[in-house]
Amino acid sequence: xxxxxxxxxxxxxxxxxxxxxxxxxxxxxxxxxxxxxxxxxxxxxxxxxxxxxxxxxxxxxxxxxxxxxxxxxxxxxxxxxxxxxxxxxxxxxxxxxxxxxxxxxxxxxxxxxxxxxxxxxxxxxxxxxxxxxxxxxxxxxxxxxxxxxxxxxxxxxxxxxxxxxxxxxxxxxxxxxxxxxxxxxxxxxxxxxxxxxxxxxxxxxxxxxxxxxxxxxxxxxxxxxxxxxxxxxxxxxxxxxxxxxxxxxxxxxxxxxxxxxxxxxxxxxxxxxxxxxxxxxxxxxxxxxxxxxxxxxxxxxxxxxxxxxxxxxxxxxxxxxxxxxxxxxxxxxxxxxxxxxxxxxxxxxxxxxxxxxxxxxxxxxxxxxx
Numbered sequence: 001x002x003x004x005x006x007x008x009x010x011x012x013x014x015x016x017x018x019x020x021x022x023x024x025x026x027x028x029x030x031x032x033x034x035x036x037x038x039x040x041x042x043x044x045x046x047x048x049x050x051x052x053x054x055x056x057x058x059x060x061x062x063x064x065x066x067x068x069x070x071x072x073x074x075x076x077x078x079x080x081x082x083x084x085x086x087x088x089x090x091x092x093x094x095x096x097x098x099x100x101x102x103x104x105x106x107x108x109x110x111x112x113x114x115x116x117x118x119x120x121x122x123x124x125x126x127x128x129x130x131x132x133x134x135x136x137x138x139x140x141x142x143x144x145x146x147x148x149x150x151x152x153x154x155x156x157x158x159x160x161x162x163x164x165x166x167x168x169x170x171x172x173x174x175x176x177x178x179x180x181x182x183x184x185x186x187x188x189x190x191x192x193x194x195x196x197x198x199x200x201x202x203x204x205x206x207x208x209x210x211x212x213x214x215x216x217x218x219x220x221x222x223x224x225x226x227x228x229x230x231x232x233x234x235x236x237x238x239x240x241x242x243x244x245x246x247x248x249x250x251x252x253x254x255x256x257x258x259x260x261x262x263x264x265x266x267x268x269x270x271x272x273x274x275x276x277x278x279x280x281x282x283x284x285x286x287x288x289x290x291x292x293x294x295x296x297x298x299x300x301x302x303x304x305x306x307x308x309x310x311x312x313x314x315x316x317x318x319x320x321x322x323x324x325x326x327x328x329x330x331x332x333x334x335x336x337x338x339x340x341x342x343x344x345x346x347x348x349x350x351x352x353x354x355x356x357x358x359x360x361x362x363x364x365x366x367x368x369x370x
Contacts, residue, residue, distance in 0.1 A: 021342075022338070038174040053067050072178060229296060237289070262293070311336065
């Protein structure tokens with residue numbers, strides 16, 4: 001056993017590093033991330049804006065701290081403008097919905113009355129001794145669902161109000177940490193490098209480059225898929241004659257990033273409401289668009305993700321499946337990243353060994369020619 005380890009020491013060392021990476025990653029994401037999330041978001045924001053800060057610093061010839069403040073201020077202003085526009089749009093759509101709500105409620109009431117008539121006809125087939133118990137069972141279930149839904153809405157509302165101060169503080173810490181990460185990027189990097197042994201520092205730098213490459217590739221892949229879903233949705237809704245095809249298509253494209261649910265989060269409720277309202281052909285059209293979007297994502301996701309982050313589509317699917325089961329929703333993004341880092345750890349040193357072997361072959365060939 002010892003000889004086996006000695007002969008394959010490099011491989012077993014990589015497996016140990018991979019195991020340590022998984023354990024540390026799991027502990028951090030599950031147990032520690034909630035406590036340092038604003039700083040992690042600030043670091044990611046810093047990684048996004050740092051290249052632009054450096055570019056503006058060189059062009060404008062001003063201090064990095066001032067450039068960072070200006071850029072973060074621009075980002076805050078853009079977010080505020082977008083939030084204001086979105087809020088105004090929601091208010092306008094809510095007004096339109098309020099105007100059509102009475103008609104929709106009449107349709108819903110007619111549907112409920114029809115269901116009640118069908119239920120009464122169903123009770124006629126039940127023996128007389130069982131009908132009261134069945135009615136009591138159904139009534140109790142409806143009452144429990146109604147009470148549970150009311151308690152959930154109340155608890156969610158109270159929790160949201162209580163969480164506003166913490167949310168504001170988290171946003172403040174995120175912006176402040178992004179400022180310092182960007183302003184002192186070089187100082188922080190040099191401090192970490194000096195405090196670590198050179199081999200470990202080089203390995204961490206390689207991991208960092210691979211992680212940023214994987215994140216960038218994943219974002220590009222998701223944007224590509226979202227663009228395709230957006231185009232399919234808008235085209236289908238235009239064919240159906242929907243007046244808000246572009247806005248609804250954007251919502252559908254964003255919903256498509258959710259695992260398991262995807263575009264069904266929008267299409268299925270909308271189709272049910274349309275069917276209840278009597279617009280059967282429109283409801284069927286929505287379901288057809290949903291199926292097309294689902295098939296498009298299933299066909300595109302493994303291939304596009306594999307091309308962008310350098311993994312075989314099967315490994316991408318495995319990473320997504322394991323990630324969702326271990327981490328939930330966030331695992332949709334973490335699974336492929338873990339696969340990329342695993343590939344980096346296992347292949348580390350392989351390129352160097354291949355170059356060394358190629359150099360040895362050339363030397364042997366030159367010696368033989370002489």
